[in-house]
Amino acid sequence: MVGWSTLEQYEGDYLQRFVTQAPQPAVVWSVREMAEICITRLAQRRVDPGMPVTRTRVPTRLMLTQ
Secondary structure (H helix, E strand, O other): EEEEHHHHHHHHHHHHHOOOOOOOOHHHHHHHHHHHHHHHHHHHHHHHHOOOOOOOOEEEEEEOOO
16 A cells, blocks of 8 residues: 655654654655645746647655664
C-alpha cells in the first residue's frame, strides 16, 4: 500500500500516526511548490496573455522508510 499526501501533511500529521512502526511509503507533493509554479505562470501570462496554453505538472516524490 502507498499513501498520497501533501509534503506538509506528511511531515506533520502522517508521520505522527506511526509512532511504534515505520510509516508506510507515500507519494507526496508540496502545496508551496505548486503555488510558486502557478503564481510564476500567472505572472508570465499577465505580461503576455497570448502565450500558448500549457500543462503544469507539480513534482512528486516517493517517500520510502527503512
